[in-house]
Amino acid sequence: MAQAYKTETGNGSPQNGRTGARFRSLLDGWRGDPGIWRRGLVLAALAVLIALLMILHAQVPNRIGNLGSLSETFLPWFAVFIPVILVVAVVRRSATALIALLLPTIVWLNLFGGLIADKSGGTGDLTVATHNVNAGNPDPEGTAKKVAASGADLLALQELPVGQVTAYEQALAGTYKYHSVQGTVGLWSKYPMTDTAPVDIRLGWTRAMRSTVRTPEGAVAVYVAHMPSVRVKLNAGFTANQRDNSADALGEAIAHDRTGKIVLLGDLNGTMNDRSLRSITSQLRSTQGAAGDGFGFSWPASFPMARIDQIMVKGVEPVSSWTLPQTDSDHLPIAARIRL
Template identity: 65%
Template sequence: MWRRGVVLAVLAVLLGLLMVLHAKIPNAVGNMGSLLETFLPWLGLGVPVLLIAALLRRSATALVALLLPVVAWVNLFGGLLTDKSGTGGNLTVATHNVDAGNADPTATARDIAASGADVVALEELTPAALPTYRRELAKTFRYHAVEGTVGLWSKRPLSDAAPVDIKMGWTRALRATVTAADGQQFAVYVAHLPSVRVKVEAGFTANQRDGSARALGEAIAADPVPKVMLLGDLNGTMNDRSLAPVTSQMRSAQGAAGDGFGFSWPAGFAMARIDQIMMKGMDPVAAWTMPATGSDHLPIAASVKV
C-alpha cells in the first residue's frame, strides 16, 4: 500500500504547493496569479476528490501526501469557518451592485430600504433606474449623493461629496463625509472597479482594474480623515495581490467579523466575494450577506463600531 498511488501522491503535493506558493505564481502571463487567487478557496475541493481516490486505491502514500494541502488550506482559510460576529456596533452599512440590467429596480430599492442599514452604497446605477432608486430610498434615507454610476444613501448627514478619479475615463467612485450619531465624522468611499474577464487569447484581463485599484489606494492613503470606510464592488477578492494598494491598508469586515466566506457573486451560485466592506480607524463587529435581489450580485452588510 506504500507503493500504490504514487500519481495521486504527486497530485496531492502539487495541490498543496499551489496553495502554499500561490503568491509566487507570476502575473506576467495572463495575470494567472490573480486568477488563481480569486478562486483560491475552491482548491480545497481537490482534497476530498483525492481522498476518495486514495482510499479506493488503498494508497498510504497518497493519504500521507494529502496532509500538505489539508494543512495549507486550513492555514489559509480555517479562520473563516468560525463565526466571529460580536455585538457593540453603533452603525450598520451595506453595499450592493444593483446590476445595470436589473429588471425590477423598485423591488431591489425596497429590499435595500428594509435592510436596516444606516448607510448604503449602490453601484451600477443607470440613468433610467436612478430616479427609481432616489424615489424609493428617499423614504428611508434623508441624505444621498450620486456621482456617475455610484451612489451613497445615509440616515446620517453627508457632506463634501465629490467624485474620485480612479483612471477610468468616467466616474465610478465617490468620496463623502458622514457624521455619526455621536458627532464623529468619517470618510466613506464608494467604488466600482473595472470588470475583469477570462479570455483564451489574453488570460485574466485585469490590467485596467489593477490600475484603478492603485489610484483608489492612493486616494484613501492620502485622506486626511483618520476614520475611513470603503464600500463597493472591487471585482476582486481579498486574496488577489493586485488589490494590495487597497487591501494592505484596510480591514475586511467579513474577514474580521464575518461567519463563513460571505461569497457575493454570482447571485445564483456565489463563488467569490468581489463586493467588499473595508475600513480603517473603525472596528467591524459583524458582517453578513443579505438575500438576493434582482441583481446578479448579493448585497452585503456589516455592523461597525465607529
C-alpha cells in the same frame, strides 16, 4: 428462540459487530498489501502540488494572463480537490496518497479555517450595506427596498444606469434623508453628508466617490467604488489591467485621506487574496475577514463562488458582517455592523 432473544434484547451489537468486522477486514487487507506505498504516487504528487500552489500563490506570475490573480480569486476552492483525492486514494488503497493529503489539508485550514467560524459579536454603532444592482436590473424599486430592509444606516449602490437613478431615489427617499449619486455609483445616508465628490480612478468616467458622513459618534470618510470588470478569455487569460490601474488610483486616494475613520463600500471585482488589490487591502481591513460568518461569497448570486463585493474599514472596529438575501441583480448585497 435464541435468535428471537438476541433481536429483542440486543442493543445493536450484532450490527456494530459486523461493521467492526468489515473495518478490521479492511485494515487487515491493507496490512497484507505491500503495494499501498507504491500505488497512488501521482495522487500524492498532485496533493503536494496543490499545497505548494496555496503556500506560494503570491509567486505565481501575473505576466501570462494574470494567472496569479486568477488563482488567488478562487483560492478557497482549492479545497474541492481534497475530498476527491481522498476518495480516489481509498479506492486505490494508497497509503502514500493519504499521507500526502495531510499537507494541503493543513495548509488550507491555516489559510481559511478561521473564516469557517462565526466571528461576529458585540454591538456596533453603524450598519452599512453595499450592492452592485446590475445595470439590467428589471426591478430597481424592489431591489432598493430589499437592501434598505437590512436596516443599514449607510447604503452604497453601484452600476446605476442613468435611466434608473430616479427609480432608486424614489424607492429610498422614505428611509434616507441624504444621498448623492456620482456617475454610476451612489451613497444613501441617514446622517448628514458633506464634502461629497467623485474620486478619479483613471477611467475617464465616474465610478467612485467619497463623502464625509457626520454620524453621532463623529465623522467618517465613506468611499463607494466600482472597479472595472475582469474577464477570463481563452486567448488572453485573466484580463484585469484596467481594474488593477483603478485599484492603484483608489489606493492612492485612500492613502492621502486624513480622516481617521474610513469605510470603503463597493464592487472591487477582486477578492482580498488578489495581489492586484494590495494598494487597497494593505490599508484597510475586511469586515468579513475580521467579523464575518463564513466566506461571505457574493458573486454570482445564483451560485456564489467569490467575494468580489467588499466592505473594508480603517480606524473603526468590525463587529459583524454578512450577505443579504438575493435581489434581481447578479450580485448578492452584503452588510456589516461596525463600532466607531
